[in-house]
Amino acid sequence: EAGVTQSPTHLIKTRGQQATLRCSPISGHTSVYWYQQALGLGLQFLLWYDEGEERNRGNFPPRFSGRQFPNYSSELNVNALELEDSALYLCASSHGQGVGETQYFGPGTRLLVL
Amino acid sequence: DQQVKQNSPSLSVQEGRISILNCDYTNSMFDYFLWYKKYPAEGPTFLISISSIKDKNEDGRFTVFLNKSAKHLSLHIVPSQPGDSAVYFCAVYAGNNRKLIWGLGTSLAVNP
Numbered sequence: 001e002a003g004v005t006q007s008p009t010h011l012i013k014t015r016g017q018q019a020t021l022r023c024s025p026i027s028g029h030t031s032v033y034w035y036q037q038a039l040g041l042g043l044q045f046l047l048w049y050d051e052g053e054e055r056n057r058g059n060f061p062p063r064f065s066g067r068q069f070p071n072y073s074s075e076l077n078v079n080a081l082e083l084e085d086s087a088l089y090l091c092a093s094s095h096g097q098g099v100g101e102t103q104y105f106g107p108g109t110r111l112l113v114l
Numbered sequence: 115d116q117q118v119k120q121n122s123p124s125l126s127v128q129e130g131r132i133s134i135l136n137c138d139y140t141n142s143m144f145d146y147f148l149w150y151k152k153y154p155a156e157g158p159t160f161l162i163s164i165s166s167i168k169d170k171n172e173d174g175r176f177t178v179f180l181n182k183s184a185k186h187l188s189l190h191i192v193p194s195q196p197g198d199s200a201v202y203f204c205a206v207y208a209g210n211n212r213k214l215i216w217g218l219g220t221s222l223a224v225n226p
Contacts (some may be wrong), residue, residue, distance in 0.1 A: 004157070009140060031119030031212065042118075043158075043203070043216040056211045090157050100207055103214060104158030 003028065004106035006091050012112045013081050017110040021076040021109045023094030031055075033094070033103055038087040046089075049074055050096045080100060081113045117141055118206055126148035127224050133191040137204030137221050146207040148214070149178060149189045151200040157222065159205060162189070194224045 005024045013019050025032050038060040045058040049068035063079040073094075078085055088110050092103035127133045132136045135149075145166040150158035162179045164171040165188070171178050172181040177190045191198055 010154055015211070033212065033214075035214075042116075042218045043205075043214075045130065045213045045215070048212045050212075076154050079180050092157075094212075100163065101212070102148065102163060104160060105150075 002106055004091055004093050006106040006109050007091075007106065008109060010058035010110050011114070012114065014114050015081055015083060017081050017113075019078045019081060019085075019111055019113075021078075021089050021091075023074045023076070023091030023093075023106060023112070025072050025074070025091075026104055029095055029104075030070065030072055031096035031101070033092040033095045034076050035072070035090045035092065036060075036087045037090060038084070039109075043090065047076070078111070083087055083113050086111060086113045115150075116218070117144075117199050118204055118215050118217040120143075120202075120204055120220050121219050123218070124221040124223070127194045127222065128152055129196055129224055129226050130193045133189075133198065133222055133224065135156045135189040135191075135202050137189075139185050139187075139206055141208060142182070144206040144208050144215075147178070147180060147187050148178075148205045148207075150203045150205060151198075152203060152219070153200050161202075178196065191222075196224050196226050198222060199224050 031050040035043045048056040066076040068074045088108045090108045093107045096099040148163040149161040152158045180187045201219040205214045
């Protein structure tokens with residue numbers, strides 16, 4: 001069974017541009033989560049999507065947004081990029097059926113903002 | 115303010131011995147706890163979890179202990195193997211909002 005996949009693996013942008021990151025969940029999983037891991041910091045929760053709806057959002061500005069498509073894949077968009085947005089962006093998926101669900105992670109997209 | 119703390123940034127253990135990784139949390143409302151390990155250039159891999167209604171969960175070489183009164187959990191790896199060398203993260207859930215709160219990780223080195 002294929003795991004969570006993310007694309008691209010690396011992305012280089014300049015300040016002020018927009019970045020789009022993509023994630024495909026494990027087959028059968030309906031929930032998708034996005035996390036940011038900046039250098040020297042732990043993983044920070046960004047967004048949770050389930051059944052096409054945004055269910056929860058972390059403490060990030062509105063220029064971080066996303067969506068979930070009917071096939072449960074997801075896109076994270078970061079507008080007006082700032083230097084401090086440089087980080088590893090991780091996507092995870094889960095069954096979406098209960099409390100304490102295990103989240104399974106993809107390999108991440110490393111975003112560098114110059 | 116860190117709600118989940120892994121106070122040891124690194125740990126070195128001899129192959130075959132026990133590795134003990136610790137995690138402290140601040141909020142007694144946290145009710146589900148997970149351990150992940152992460153190799154460089156890969157996403158975190160789920161290891162083992164425990165609910166707040168239990169104090170121990172075991173899966174092969176991995177055992178997680180939860181001390182609710184001390185707001186402390188630990189991961190024991192016995193016996194440790196060189197392939198266990200990775201960064202280990204403690205993560206917790208608070209309620210059903212699916213937001214995992216993470217520690218900063220402990221880098222484990224298992225020496226042959």
